[in-house]
Amino acid sequence: MSAEDCGRSNKNMKCQKCQKQATFHITDLTGDDLLALHLCPDCAKGYLETGDSSEDAPVISDVMSKQLKPLEQTADDLRELDAKECPICGISFYEFRQGGRLGCPHDYVFFGEDLEPLLINVHGDNQHVGKQPKRGITDTESQTELIRLRRQMKEVVEQEDYEKASQIRDQIRQIEGEGSASE
Amino acid sequence: MNDVPIEPNDIVISSRIRLARNIADFPFISTCSDDQRLEIESVVLKGIANDQVLSDLTLLDSFELNALERQFLMDLQLVSSPLQETTERVSGASETADVGSSESDVSRELPWEELASYSINEEDHLRITVNRSDLNLQAAWRQISAIDDRVESQLTYAFSQQLGYLTACPANVGTGMRVSVLMHLPALVMTGQVEKVMRSLQRLNVVARGEFGDSAVGDFFRVSNQATLGIDEDSLIEQVTAIVPRLIKYEREARRFLVEQNREGLRRDVADSLEKLCRLDLEDEDSESHEHIMQCLSKIRMGVGMGLLEQADADRVNRLFALVQLRDQLVVAIAREDYREASELRDRIATLEKGGWRRDSTDSEMSRDEPQEEGGSQ
Numbered sequence: 391m392s393a394e395d396c397g398r399s400n401k402n403m404k405c406q407k408c409q410k411q412a413t414f415h416i417t418d419l420t421g422d423d424l425l426a427l428h429l430c431p432d433c434a435k436g437y438l439e440t441g442d443s444s445e446d447a448p449v450i451s452d453v454m455s456k457q458l459k460p461l462e463q464t465a466d467d468l469r470e471l472d473a474k475e476c477p478i479c480g481i482s483f484y485e486f487r488q489g490g491r492l493g494c495p496h497d498y499v500f501f502g503e504d505l506e507p508l509l510i511n512v513h514g515d516n517q518h519v520g521k522q523p524k525r526g527i528t529d530t531e532s533q534t535e536l537i538r539l540r541r542q543m544k545e546v547v548e549q550e551d552y553e554k555a556s557q558i559r560d561q562i563r564q565i566e567g568e569g570s571a572s573e
Numbered sequence: 574m575n576d577v578p579i580e581p582n583d584i585v586i587s588s589r590i591r592l593a594r595n596i597a598d599f600p601f602i603s604t605c606s607d608d609q610r611l612e613i614e615s616v617v618l619k620g621i622a623n624d625q626v627l628s629d630l631t632l633l634d635s636f637e638l639n640a641l642e643r644q645f646l647m648d649l650q651l652v653s654s655p656l657q658e659t660t661e662r663v664s665g666a667s668e669t670a671d672v673g674s675s676e677s678d679v680s681r682e683l684p685w686e687e688l689a690s691y692s693i694n695e696e697d698h699l700r701i702t703v704n705r706s707d708l709n710l711q712a713a714w715r716q717i718s719a720i721d722d723r724v725e726s727q728l729t730y731a732f733s734q735q736l737g738y739l740t741a742c743p744a745n746v747g748t749g750m751r752v753s754v755l756m757h758l759p760a761l762v763m764t765g766q767v768e769k770v771m772r773s774l775q776r777l778n779v780v781a782r783g784e785f786g787d788s789a790v791g792d793f794f795r796v797s798n799q800a801t802l803g804i805d806e807d808s809l810i811e812q813v814t815a816i817v818p819r820l821i822k823y824e825r826e827a828r829r830f831l832v833e834q835n836r837e838g839l840r841r842d843v844a845d846s847l848e849k850l851c852r853l854d855l856e857d858e859d860s861e862s863h864e865h866i867m868q869c870l871s872k873i874r875m876g877v878g879m880g881l882l883e884q885a886d887a888d889r890v891n892r893l894f895a896l897v898q899l900r901d902q903l904v905v906a907i908a909r910e911d912y913r914e915a916s917e918l919r920d921r922i923a924t925l926e927k928g929g930w931r932r933d934s935t936d937s938e939m940s941r942d943e944p945q946e947e948g949g950s951q
Contacts, residue, residue, distance in 0.1 A: 495731035
């Protein structure tokens with residue numbers, strides 16, 4: 391196909407995927423040559439939409455509203471989901487949907503299932519590959535445990551209970567040590 | 574796919590990698606109390622101060638710069654990228670960065686090769702950025718990853734085995750990495766093709782946004798990766814890099830088309846933009862005149878790239894770019910409270926202003942170089 395094809399406008403052109411009238415004329419650059427596609431609005435939407443993301447401030451709420459469309463039919467489900475609140479930071483799912491920002495790392499665990507469709511929509515995947523912290527704590531549970539222990543250590547230090555603090559410190563070191571076989 | 578390495582040119586302006594990181598023990602910014610924010614800041618700063626190499630990085634404190642300065646700085650990415658200090662020290666190169674010390678060097682446009690900086694408590698606790706004036710994103714990745722390793726030896730990042738680096742926005746989770754290339758595509762805009770091209774990029778998991786200002790219209794675009802989860806850093810770099818030659822090709826074709834269609838009209842258009850810019854106040858904070866300035870600069874940049882300017886005008890543009898670059902550095906120097914540097918810069922700006930970019934000055938020892946590699950008539 392050549393680039394000229396996509397410039398030609400034909401009122402009777404049929405969508406290449408279904409039989410509706412093609413009103414979208416898309417130029418795809420996946421190959422080395424331009425690929426012209428003629429699609430109806432519905433198929434074009436499906437073809438083009440791969441979520442919404444941007445350099446600095448992705449409009450997650452847009453993706454969310456699309457994502458949650460099917461749920462709106464069951465308003466109760468949505469209301470229930472919106473009311474869910476993270477026990478660590480207190481953010482509700484509704485607040486997240488509005489602002490597009492999570493409240494704490496634990497939200498990824500607490501809202502795990504609810505976030506999954508969004509992650510798939512934006513990234514096309516739900517499993518990290520790539521860099522890992524070298525002395526990284528490799529599972530979320532021990533990391534949450536670590537957050538808890540650090541908080542606790544701080545509290546006992548404030549109470550000047552340094553014996554308890556040193557116990558907690560050793561516990562923290564042990565967990566950190568498990569997380570980094572390389573060190 | 575042709576694999577010719579891409580040097581910075583009239584179409585590719587700069588490239589950048591940014592890593593989003595959060596500290597495991599704190600909530601994300603949106604739910605932080607003021608005290609917690611301060612604590613995060615001090616934890617990060619302490620971690621950085623503990624590390625000999627990291628302490629040489631430049632902290633970008635956005636609250637110290639007022640909106641006008643930031644806008645002004647943003648504009649100037651045209652000729653250089655603001656606010657960041659060279660980090661030859663980080664990369665171990667011994668050569669001192671001679672950032673724009675010679676006005677005659679401006680035809681290189683970007684005086685630096687690589688710059689690293691970080692910011693605290695913006696959307697995430699910590700964001701590390703490396704800018705490059707070329708497209709060597711692999712080198713940028715090595716550099717930023719080394720910085721990241723050093724930070725990580727001081728702080729515990731929020732990280733999960735399944736979801737990678739945990740970020741305030743789920744769109745950044747995983748690698749937390751945004752790879753981007755800033756491109757100048759005026760001819761694609763003029764020929765009305767830019768939206769079509771940008772839309773088609775989505776299929777390749779690459780997103781393009783207008784840079785500089787909110788308006789979707791504009792000639793500058795930042796092309797970046799869409800996904801951050803389920804794909805490793807090298808592949809992200811590859812995704813973004815692969816797009817660039819194609820965009821360059823389309824922009825060149827569009828420029829050729831415009832020249833063939835009406836070379837004289839185009840040349841007049843560029844020359845008019847230069848005249849128009851001469852009458853504008855570069856420091857006017859009014860957004861309308863800001864938009865005019867950007868439009869003029871864009872046209873002029875394109876004209877230089879296409880060799881459409883007369884030598885005398887090209888010299889004026891060079892002096893203008895030098896001036897703009899010095900002003901940029903002056904703002905940075907003031908932000909860093911380096912007043913010795915600031916006073917030097919002020920004097921150099923005054924000299925350059927006197928030399929005059931607004932009119933064709935013969936007193937132009939500071940513009941001996943050719944304006945562009947692609948200069949001359951076609």
